[in-house]
Amino acid sequence: MDSMQTATGPRAGEAGGERGRAVPPRPTNPMVTPLLTDLYQFTMTYAYWKAGKHQDRAVFDLYFRKNPFGGEYTVFGGLEECIRFIANFKFEVDDISFLRSVMPTCEDGFFEYLKAIDCKDVEVYAIPEGSVVFPKIPLMRIEGPVAVVQLLETPFINLVNYASLVTTNAARHRLVSGKSKTLLEFGLRRAQGPDGGISASRCCYMGGFDATSNVAAGRLFGIPLRGTHSHAFVSSYMGPDEITDKALRRRDGSSTCQDFVSLVQTWLSKIQWANSFVGTFGETNQSELAAFTSYALAFPNSFLALVDTYDVMKSGVPNFCAVALALSDLGYKAIGIRLDSGDLAYLSTEARKFFCAIEEEFGVLDFGKMSITASNDLNEETIDALNKQGHEIDAFGIGTYLVTCYAQAALGCVFKLVEINNQPRIKLSEDVTKVSIPCKKRCYRLYGRESYPLVDIMTGDNELPPKVGERILCRHPFSESKRAYVVPQHVEELLKCYWLGNSDKTRAELPSLKKSRERCLQQLEQMRPDHMRRLNPTPYKVSVSAKLYDYIHFLWLNEAPVGELQ
Ligand SMILES: Nc1ncnc2c1ncn2[C@@H]1O[C@H](COP(=O)(O)OP(=O)(O)OP(=O)(O)O)[C@@H](O)[C@H]1O
Ligand SMILES: O=P(O)(O)OC[C@H]1O[C@H](OP(=O)(O)OP(=O)(O)O)[C@H](O)[C@@H]1O
Numbered sequence: 001m002d003s004m005q006t007a008t009g010p011r012a013g014e015a016g017g018e019r020g021r022a023v024p025p026r027p028t029n030p031m032v033t034p035l036l037t038d039l040y041q042f043t044m045t046y047a048y049w050k051a052g053k054h055q056d057r058a059v060f061d062l063y064f065r066k067n068p069f070g071g072e073y074t075v076f077g078g079l080e081e082c083i084r085f086i087a088n089f090k091f092e093v094d095d096i097s098f099l100r101s102v103m104p105t106c107e108d109g110f111f112e113y114l115k116a117i118d119c120k121d122v123e124v125y126a127i128p129e130g131s132v133v134f135p136k137i138p139l140m141r142i143e144g145p146v147a148v149v150q151l152l153e154t155p156f157i158n159l160v161n162y163a164s165l166v167t168t169n170a171a172r173h174r175l176v177s178g179k180s181k182t183l184l185e186f187g188l189r190r191a192q193g194p195d196g197g198i199s200a201s202r203c204c205y206m207g208g209f210d211a212t213s214n215v216a217a218g219r220l221f222g223i224p225l226r227g228t229h230s231h232a233f234v235s236s237y238m239g240p241d242e243i244t245d246k247a248l249r250r251r252d253g254s255s256t257c258q259d260f261v262s263l264v265q266t267w268l269s270k271i272q273w274a275n276s277f278v279g280t281f282g283e284t285n286q287s288e289l290a291a292f293t294s295y296a297l298a299f300p301n302s303f304l305a306l307v308d309t310y311d312v313m314k315s316g317v318p319n320f321c322a323v324a325l326a327l328s329d330l331g332y333k334a335i336g337i338r339l340d341s342g343d344l345a346y347l348s349t350e351a352r353k354f355f356c357a358i359e360e361e362f363g364v365l366d367f368g369k370m371s372i373t374a375s376n377d378l379n380e381e382t383i384d385a386l387n388k389q390g391h392e393i394d395a396f397g398i399g400t401y402l403v404t405c406y407a408q409a410a411l412g413c414v415f416k417l418v419e420i421n422n423q424p425r426i427k428l429s430e431d432v433t434k435v436s437i438p439c440k441k442r443c444y445r446l447y448g449r450e451s452y453p454l455v456d457i458m459t460g461d462n463e464l465p466p467k468v469g470e471r472i473l474c475r476h477p478f479s480e481s482k483r484a485y486v487v488p489q490h491v492e493e494l495l496k497c498y499w500l501g502n503s504d505k506t507r508a509e510l511p512s513l514k515k516s517r518e519r520c521l522q523q524l525e526q527m528r529p530d531h532m533r534r535l536n537p538t539p540y541k542v543s544v545s546a547k548l549y550d551y552i553h554f555l556w557l558n559e560a561p562v563g564e565l566q
């Protein structure tokens with residue numbers, strides 16, 4: 001599956017170069033500027049400023065309420081772009097002029113204030129990108145002057161929502177396919193615009209895909225690039241006469257075959273008349289054979305053919321085998337085939353049988369192990385169905401369903417104020433799942449005896465952290481009767497500092513994309529299988545400390561007006 005395989009590193013100055021204390025580069029998408037926000041963020045900022053409240057120290061949590069795709073887990077994506085955004089947060093002169101025209105009644109002093117804003121007084125604590133995460137637990141905690149942090153709400157949610165959704169979708173495709181399969185992201189043509197395409201390629205790689213067909217993403221992020229060829233290439237050929245340069249040097253350079261086209265024809269006849277194949281196929285499509293031969297002349301080291309343009313078993317597969325055997329004569333090893341229509345379980349099994357019969361018939365070592373790639377509107381369900389039927393597919397090429405997140409349009413991330421000037425704040429709702437969890441918090445993942453994560457717990461910022469071997473009460477944040485004691489075998493603090501404004505204190509390094517991908521795969525594997533299964537998965541427990549529980553309910557009662565019956 002490697003015709004055209006490259007893996008370029010990131011460009012100098014892009015992600016993956018100097019990290020840690022160095023100023024992060026600008027966001028990947030130049031459209032990500034302080035104006036990429038909702039108007040109400042500016043009107044609120046003005047009102048904060050007008051009231052002299054703009055410097056009040058606020059704490060916001062960014063979290064989601066429900067896991068996507070009917071699952072019980074999510075994978076966090078988008079952090080690096082958020083950090084790039086705040087590291088470069090600054091209004092340009094033109095931005096200010098535009099805002100003046102949009103908000104003509106606002107005083108001049110406000111625009112002077114906006115001009116001077118940056119994120120040097122902002123702190124961001126976040127769960128590392130690529131981590132498995134759960135509802136209600138803050139993915140990010142953002143602290144700073146209320147007027148500035150308010151301006152971050154929309155761009156942060158925008159940068160996290162789709163990134164986390166598509167990373168989760170990729171992870172789900174990885175889980176259903178199994179570790180041994182190669183997963184190729186082919187979504188660029190179907191993605192929601194250029195940004196959708198670029199972000200999807202990055203996130204799908206993080207979620208466990210092996211490569212992308214998206215060349216720009218390969219260059220930007222150092223993702224391995226892979227690809228085959230399309231039906232157009234096959235149907236562009238009329239016949240073998242079109243091939244004029246028929247010479248192919250042996251792989252070891254020792255001699256040159258002057259007529260590779262005839263060598264292929266000879267092999268096709270040998271296959272046709274071999275005992276195993278007599279009567280199984282007749283005349284194959286000669287224009288297809290010409291296309292395959294021509295592609296092999298261009299890429300003798302990585303020949304892979306799309307075999308379903310005319311008829312997979314009566315033409316595509318025998319034609320492929322003839323070219324692959326001719327290549328083998330000259331010391332080259334073909335990669336395999338791609339199937340892009342029909343019953344992929346059946347066709348992959350038949351193709352495998354054909355390859356094994358060739359190995360047996362002509363004694364070509366490992367011909368039976370030829371790689372089979374499948375594509376065509378694949379998704380979690382079709383891969384699950386293929387697994388249940390049995391198939392011989394080695395690699396899946398997945399586009400539309402993966403990058404458009406067809407099964408769920410958005411992840412409902414929110415950005416809620418939890419504390420201002422050290423005063424915890426709560427947002428109430430008729431719907432209890434929408435009540436926010438107040439206070440600046442710390443979050444921990446507690447691991448059990450079998451090294452599975454057992455529960456995530458939020459505590460107040462100045463509570464003592466849970467300790468290994470020490471029993472701790474974990475309470476459901478809203479349901480009084482749901483509680484459990486846990487004796488953790490391992491405690492992991494979830495939120496790490498990724499941005500400390502101008503402070504000299506150390507902040508965590510943004511990991512490379514490859515490291516985030518490793519984190520994702522390792523965490524997916526570490527979860528208890530019943531949380532990860534596709535059908536009726538068990539919800540993972542998310543809890544609060546006893547102290548935080550009491551505080552939430554105290555605040556709730558304080559803020560909720562007492563009704564009067566008449
Ligand atoms: N064995 C299988 N079990 C379940 N689904 C399959 C199986 N084989 C293929 N599929 C899926 O069935 C669908 C077939 O789609 P469709 O009928 O549009 O394509 P096709 O007729 O095979 O090819 P074409 O693209 O040429 O129209 C695709 O989504 C494909 O992934
Ligand atoms: O099916 P997806 O998951 O989106 O994966 C990518 C698809 O894109 C290509 O063809 P395209 O769909 O452009 O043409 P086709 O419909 O004729 O195959 C490729 O052959 C795949 O079928």
Ligand SMILES: O=C(O)c1cccnc1
Nearest residue numbers: 186213226227228229397
């Ligand atoms: O390389 C491929 O086979 C490919 C790339 C994009 C979309 N469909 C297929």
Ligand SMILES: [Mg+2]
Nearest residue numbers: 340375376377
């Ligand atoms: Mg298609």
